[in-house]
Amino acid sequence: xxxxxxxxxxxxxxxxxxxxxxxxxxxxxxxxxxxxxxxxxxxxxxxxxxxxxxxxxxxxxxxxxxxxxxxxxxxxxxxxxxxxxxxxxxxxxxxxxxxxxxxxxxxxxxxxxxxxxxxxxxxxxxxxxxxxxxxxxxxxxxxxxxxxxxxxxxxxxxxxxxxxxxxxxxxxxxxxxxxxxxxxxxxxxxxxxxxxxxxxxxxxxxxxxxxxxxxxxxxxxxxxxxxxxxxxxxxxxxxxxxxxxxxxxxxxxxxxxxxxxxxxxxxxxxxxxxxxxxxxxxxxxxxxxxxxxxxxxxxxxxxxxxxxxxxxxxxxxxxxxxxxxxxxxxxxxx
Numbered sequence: 001x002x003x004x005x006x007x008x009x010x011x012x013x014x015x016x017x018x019x020x021x022x023x024x025x026x027x028x029x030x031x032x033x034x035x036x037x038x039x040x041x042x043x044x045x046x047x048x049x050x051x052x053x054x055x056x057x058x059x060x061x062x063x064x065x066x067x068x069x070x071x072x073x074x075x076x077x078x079x080x081x082x083x084x085x086x087x088x089x090x091x092x093x094x095x096x097x098x099x100x101x102x103x104x105x106x107x108x109x110x111x112x113x114x115x116x117x118x119x120x121x122x123x124x125x126x127x128x129x130x131x132x133x134x135x136x137x138x139x140x141x142x143x144x145x146x147x148x149x150x151x152x153x154x155x156x157x158x159x160x161x162x163x164x165x166x167x168x169x170x171x172x173x174x175x176x177x178x179x180x181x182x183x184x185x186x187x188x189x190x191x192x193x194x195x196x197x198x199x200x201x202x203x204x205x206x207x208x209x210x211x212x213x214x215x216x217x218x219x220x221x222x223x224x225x226x227x228x229x230x231x232x233x234x235x236x237x238x239x240x241x242x243x244x245x246x247x248x249x250x251x252x253x254x255x256x257x258x259x260x261x262x263x264x265x266x267x268x269x270x271x272x273x274x275x276x277x278x279x280x281x282x283x284x285x286x287x288x289x290x291x292x293x294x295x296x297x298x299x300x301x302x303x304x305x306x307x308x309x310x311x312x313x314x315x316x317x318x319x320x321x322x323x324x325x326x327x328x329x330x331x332x333x334x
Contacts, residue, residue, distance in 0.1 A: 003051045010062050011050045018044055018069040021123060021134050025071060032087060033073055038080075039149075042071035066120055070140040074149045078188040081117060084143045092121035095138055112177045116152075117143045147180045208247040209233045212240075215250045216270050224270060236274050242297045243284050253277045261306070272305050279307045290314070 003011075026042055033040040045053070045068045054062050073084045098118045099105060119141045123134050144152070155173040158166070186193060194200060202210075212233040216225070226232055237247060245253065257277035258264055265273065278286045287310055289295070295316075301307055302320040311317055 001048050001051070003047055007051045007054060007062075008047065010054075011045075011047050014050070014063065014065065014068050015044060017134070017137075018139070020131055021137055021139060022069045022071075024123070024131070024134075025069070025139065028091065029071065029073075029087075033084075036083075038076075038084065039074035039146075040071065041074070042069070044069055064138065066138050067140040070142065072142045072144060072149070074144050074146055077145055078184055081143050081145070085117070085119065088119055088121055088141050088143075091124075093124055093136075094119070095122055096120040112174045112181065116148050119143065145184060147184055151177050151180050208237055211247040212236055212250055215248075215254075219251060219254050220264070220270055224266075232270060235271050238297050239271075239274055239278060239299070242295055243278050243281075243286050243289055245284065250274070253281055256281055265304075267304055271300075272302070275299055275301065276305050276307060279311060287311075290316075 022042055022044055026040075030040045045065065050065070050068070053059060053065070059065060073088075075081055075084050097120075120138050121141060122136050122138050125132065125135045151173075155176065158169045158173045209230060213229050216229075216233070216236070236250065240247060240250065240253075254274070254277055257273065257280060260280055261276075268276065278284070287308070290297075290299070291314070298316045298318055299311070300318045300320065301311060312319055
């Protein structure tokens, strides 16, 4: 595309200026965003995109284009958008929000145009006085959910920056957007929707996992649990099934091991303590049941556990102490 020299000069001047702002904002925001488990990306407007936007006639000041530099924060769900918005307004001066109010929209109920949240904020003066010419410079921050971001990436070339127009392609792209918006609503309202009679159900597996979670919460203090209690309960349930024990027998098993041991070792995870309990619980014949050919469950052990010799030698027992770091890697893993 042929771009007028004056536009090229304006773009070059803007690029020199906004690239400094982009570096500063990226270095500040990216670690903060990623610390929360979110995703951060940014871009500077390219020459052709800059020229096309100026030629729309909607830009009153070409040297202060509000989205010459723009960044995007991608959060997991709609419920985290407010947190991301607060993060931005804590570090930059607020100028404008689009849309101004989440409860109002200009789109019809039958349409699904681009309407993700955009914040326009300005750089605050640095305490050091560095790059004072950037003070008050406005840039754009888009805040999207994972699904919104995925839609933009997947359909961008169908709708934007294309060399033709295709009604069916755009139709497909916006049908997908409608489906994803429905998915967003379902995720955000999952707690309320889960009480609906049409989905408020449980299967036997769920009952067993809930029973195990309830029992371990009564047996161990809060700081002994991982964040993912479901996975812990599934691991323990696999052990109980190997021993042909129902889920509601877990506390009995744990109490017996506590009595045998005289205490609950603080250096053993709930999983490891359950393995130890099964190995010593009288009457269940755990060795015999574990060695049955139809049993596929593997057990993880380590030296901190009080377990019988047979358990250290079985092919389906993973002994963590049997694995050594290659020479020189012990320090590298610290």
